[in-house]
Amino acid sequence: MGRALRADAERSVRVILEAAERVLAADPGATLEQIAEAAGVARTTVHRRFANRQALLEALTESAERQLAEAIEEARPDTAPPLVALHRVTANVLRVKGAWSFALGHPAAQACTTGTVWAGVNARCLELFGRAQREGLFHPDADLEWTRQVYYALIGEALHDARGRDPESLAALVADTLLHGVGQRPGAV
16 A cells, blocks of 8 residues: 555555454454455445455554554663563553454464564564663573563463453563563572
């Protein structure tokens, strides 16, 4: 979608993408007609905005990835104190990934991605972890690539088994587990 859309067309695309996320999360094989029905728009409106199912998946993935990148930047990972940035990034990522689980995690949607956004997300994470390490939040010998992988796994588990927790409390749990593990802390009884 190279050219700018009118406000009503933009709204229509947003409604279709939100419906597509809900419908495809429940049934990855859902048709454009089912998505149109869930969006409350005519089938022709979906076809006017998206030439085919692949175009819709690409737009869905692009939108979700853009929101993920924006959520990370909103946390100010370059300027906020590393512990604050870690918590904010984690909570923001949990919100976006929770809202766009199909677009950010399903293989059909992931086939549409170029990987550019993910490379940027990985780089931003490593930059934040580097700051955290320099400021003593992580051990000086910690392997930051390994730490990033563990962090992503913790986020995945938090999304998978949220147990009704909000993103803020999940972010605190993820950060605490990443920073302190689950072993008994020295001096604790």
